Amino acid sequence: xxxxxxxxxxxxxxxxxxxxxxxxxxxxxxxxxxxxxxxxxxxxxxxxxxxxxxxxxxxxxxxxxxxxxxxxxxxxxxxxxxxxxxxxxxxxxxxxxxxxxxxxxxxxxxxxxxxxxxxxxxxxxxxxxxxxxxxxxxxxxxxxxxxxxxxxxxxxxxxxxxxxxxxxxxxxxxxxxxxxxxxxxxxxxxxxxxxxxxxxxxxxxxxxxxxxxxxxxxxxxxxxxxxxxxxxxxxxxxxxxxxxxxxxxxxxxxxxxxxxxxxxxxxxxxxxxxxxxxxxxxxxxxxxxxxxxxxxxxxxxxxxxxxxxxxxxxxxxxxxxxxxxxxxxxxxxxxxxxxxxxxxxxxxxxxxxxxxxxxxxxxxxxxxxxxxxxxxxxxxxxxxxxxxxxxxxxxxxxxxxxxxxxxxxxxxxxxxxxxxxxxxxxxxxxxxxxxxxxxxxxxxxxxxxxxxxxxxxxxxxxxxxxxxxxxxxxxxxxxxxxxxxxxxxxxxxxxxxxxxxxxxxxxxxxxxxxxxxxxxxxxxxxxxxxxxxxxxxxxxxxxxxxxxxxxxxxxxxxxxxxxxxx
Numbered sequence: 001x002x003x004x005x006x007x008x009x010x011x012x013x014x015x016x017x018x019x020x021x022x023x024x025x026x027x028x029x030x031x032x033x034x035x036x037x038x039x040x041x042x043x044x045x046x047x048x049x050x051x052x053x054x055x056x057x058x059x060x061x062x063x064x065x066x067x068x069x070x071x072x073x074x075x076x077x078x079x080x081x082x083x084x085x086x087x088x089x090x091x092x093x094x095x096x097x098x099x100x101x102x103x104x105x106x107x108x109x110x111x112x113x114x115x116x117x118x119x120x121x122x123x124x125x126x127x128x129x130x131x132x133x134x135x136x137x138x139x140x141x142x143x144x145x146x147x148x149x150x151x152x153x154x155x156x157x158x159x160x161x162x163x164x165x166x167x168x169x170x171x172x173x174x175x176x177x178x179x180x181x182x183x184x185x186x187x188x189x190x191x192x193x194x195x196x197x198x199x200x201x202x203x204x205x206x207x208x209x210x211x212x213x214x215x216x217x218x219x220x221x222x223x224x225x226x227x228x229x230x231x232x233x234x235x236x237x238x239x240x241x242x243x244x245x246x247x248x249x250x251x252x253x254x255x256x257x258x259x260x261x262x263x264x265x266x267x268x269x270x271x272x273x274x275x276x277x278x279x280x281x282x283x284x285x286x287x288x289x290x291x292x293x294x295x296x297x298x299x300x301x302x303x304x305x306x307x308x309x310x311x312x313x314x315x316x317x318x319x320x321x322x323x324x325x326x327x328x329x330x331x332x333x334x335x336x337x338x339x340x341x342x343x344x345x346x347x348x349x350x351x352x353x354x355x356x357x358x359x360x361x362x363x364x365x366x367x368x369x370x371x372x373x374x375x376x377x378x379x380x381x382x383x384x385x386x387x388x389x390x391x392x393x394x395x396x397x398x399x400x401x402x403x404x405x406x407x408x409x410x411x412x413x414x415x416x417x418x419x420x421x422x423x424x425x426x427x428x429x430x431x432x433x434x435x436x437x438x439x440x441x442x443x444x445x446x447x448x449x450x451x452x453x454x455x456x457x458x459x460x461x462x463x464x465x466x467x468x469x470x471x472x473x474x475x476x477x478x479x480x481x482x483x484x485x486x487x488x489x490x491x492x493x494x495x496x497x498x499x500x501x502x503x504x505x506x507x508x509x510x511x512x513x514x515x516x517x518x519x520x521x522x523x524x525x526x527x528x529x530x531x532x533x534x535x536x537x538x539x540x541x542x543x544x545x546x547x548x549x550x551x552x553x554x555x556x557x558x559x560x561x562x563x564x565x566x
Contacts, residue, residue: 001027001120003075003100006047012116013108014077017091019100025074030117030276032110035246036060037067040203041223044072047117049110051079058089065093075099077113081106111280118273149175149278156256156274160267163257166222166278167193168359169249169420170413175278184255188212190415192219196253197420207260207271218260222252222275222282245342248420249427250355252282289358289375295319296376296387303442304380313438323376323389332434333441334403336361336386337448339456342425344522350379356427357384360413361404385445390434406431406451406466418461428456428518429464453560456518457553492562495545507545510538514550515560 004023006014016023028045031038034053042048048068055061068076076099078086086103094101104113149166154177156162165184166175171193176183184192191212196219199208208219254275260268299319302312320331338357340349354377361375377386390403409429417427430452432444447467455465496507510528514535517524525535539550548555 001117003027003047005120006102006117009116011108012113013105014102014113015105017086017101017103018095019075019098022075022098022100025100027074027117027120029272030114032114036064039067039071042068042071042073046073047075047077047113048073049077049079049104049113051110052082052087052090055087055090058087061087061090061093062096065090065097065099069097069099073099075102077102077104079104079106079110111283114276115280118276149281150178152274152277153177160270165255167196167253167255168362169193169197169251169253169356169416170359171416172359172362172412174252192217192255193253193416194419195219196221197248197416198422200248200251201420201422201424207256207268209259209261215257216259218256218258220254220256220271220275222254222278223247245425246352249340249352249417250359252278254278291322292376293354293378295322296378296385299376299387299441300378300380300385300445303445306442309438312441316438316441319376319387320389331389332403332436333444334388334390334434335432335441335444335448336388336404336409337430337445337452338384338386339382339428339452339518340425341382341428341518341520341523349382350384353382353384353427354379357386357429360409360429361386361388383449385448403434404431406455406464406469410462410464414460414462421461423461425461426456427462428452430455431464431466433467453515453518454557457556489562489566492546492548492559493566496542499541499545505538505541507538507542510535511542511559512563514539515556515563519550519556 002023003025006012006027007016007023026045027047029043030047030049031041032049033041034051036054038048054064065076076094078090078101080086080103086101091101104110153164153166153175156164157177163177165173165177167189168174171186171189171191173184173189192210195210196208199206199219200221206219206221210217210219254271256271260271295315295318299312299315302315316333324331336357338353338360340353340356342349358375358377361377375386375388377384379385388404406429409431421427430448430450432448432451435441435444451465451467451469454469455463458465493508496511499505500507510524513527514524517527521532521535525532528535530538543549548558550556550559
């Protein structure tokens with residue numbers, strides 16, 4: 001389709017701001033992005049949609065437009081909702097580079113433009129196959145009665161004889177065809193998700209082809225916000241590692257039971273069109289989480305600022321019917337804390353951890369995006385905090401209460417996430433015990449944070465710890481006799497205090513920061529405004545004075561407890 005055809009469609013709400021002489025350009029795809037450098041996901045000929053979240057000041061427009069032009073995009077369409085109008089610096093940059101620029105009225109959703117372009121482009125490229133895409137689109141946009149992505153996958157089977165599934169990044173089945181025979185085994189799902197994440201981290205071009213035994217699979221990324229995968233003939237453009245880190249742990253994937261290596265271009269384009277339609281469902285799910293995220297953020301801020309229990313309880317009463325509709329009595333609550341850390345990168349990872357934790361907490365045995373409706377996750381700094389309502393808490397024979405268990409969470413996600421982290425980062429999780437009142441929520445938050453620190457002291461890319469593992473030390477600290485506490489802390493901390501007094505070396509603050517940073521040299525050095533070599537010298541001095549080794553879990557825990565008891 002041509003750019004000028006977009007202006008002739010009133011329902012798209014587009015206004016031309018520049019590039020009138022370039023309206024005969026062909027549009028071969030569409031992509032929505034707010035990344036500062038989206039070139040990794042561009043193959044040329046796209047209409048790029050942006051909400052302008054990447055723009056911090058006027059100087060950002062020129063490099064953004066230059067990257068788009070270098071990637072060969074057809075045009076840029078900027079939403080007016082964020083800033084009220086398209087900034088003049090962006091208009092000028094597009095004019096300099098002869099890139100057509102449209103303004104999108106705030107009343108028009110990007111999904112509407114995406115669906116229109118996908119439908120039109122598919123019709124031009126694939127002939128009769130466009131009818132399949134159109135049938136899928138009608139099913140996807142008809143609301144819950146249409147069946148969502150499951151119906152799309154059913155049509156792939158009936159029209160193209162392809163068995164296909166949608167998986168989360170942790171390998172949880174999100175959707176599958178109803179008549180495809182036995183569901184994919186959980187171990188197969190985990191391996192496919194791991195292969196997909198590893199291929200994405202390595203920058204390999206999709207579709208990723210995987211053989212498990214005699215069965216061949218092709219894996220297509222399903223990226224939120226309409227990120228478009230490069231087509232079969234497109235050259236991969238190198239992308240900054242940080243952009244990969246922002247999406248690799250959250251993108252869905254479309255699994256097709258076939259080897260796409262010898263597929264015609266038209267069939268590949270059809271599958272990419274299907275991933276865009278499924279991405280509409282993904283965006284719809286993310287939008288539905290807005291209210292739950294806000295509720296979690298409000299409760300977290302109240303707890304952290306020491307608000308009165310009555311005020312926290314009032315917010316919980318608001319949250320309960322949203323997360324558990326129809327629930328008569330107040331539920332129990334659990335708190336789960338997660339942190340994502342990348343090597344040599346101190347940027348804030350709270351939003352990444354938030355999206356990942358929302359996925360991790362979905363029951364791995366449940367299918368469909370609707371099961372995430374009970375999850376409310378906030379983020380602060382590098383940490384994500386989930387408020388999980390439990391409609392009923394069962395009691396084991398030993399009297400302990402059960403709800404979310406750390407080892408169960410870990411078992412479900414360890415294999416795929418370890419591949420997605422690809423030796424480049426870590427995910428650590430902490431789970432609190434269940435509490436039944438606002439008074440217990442602050443303690444549950446601290447308990448989950450302590451458990452996560454215990455998990456962070458362990459080796460491995462993905463680690464988790466639960467409240468049960470704290471019962472032998474943190475929870476029993478108040479019951480330790482005073483003389484035992486004094487002797488324990490004196491043995492570990494007095495040599496450091498004496499050294500600090502004599503040399504003003506700040507070994508105690510260094511130890512506290514090192515443990516709070518989970519042993520990360522880079523993060524701790526940044527926090528203390530030190531060179532890493534200076535930090536290593538201080539930690540070496542701590543080990544020399546105490547005879548302990550801060551690379552060992554046991555010694556880390558002893559120092560942690562000594563600081564807590566002092």
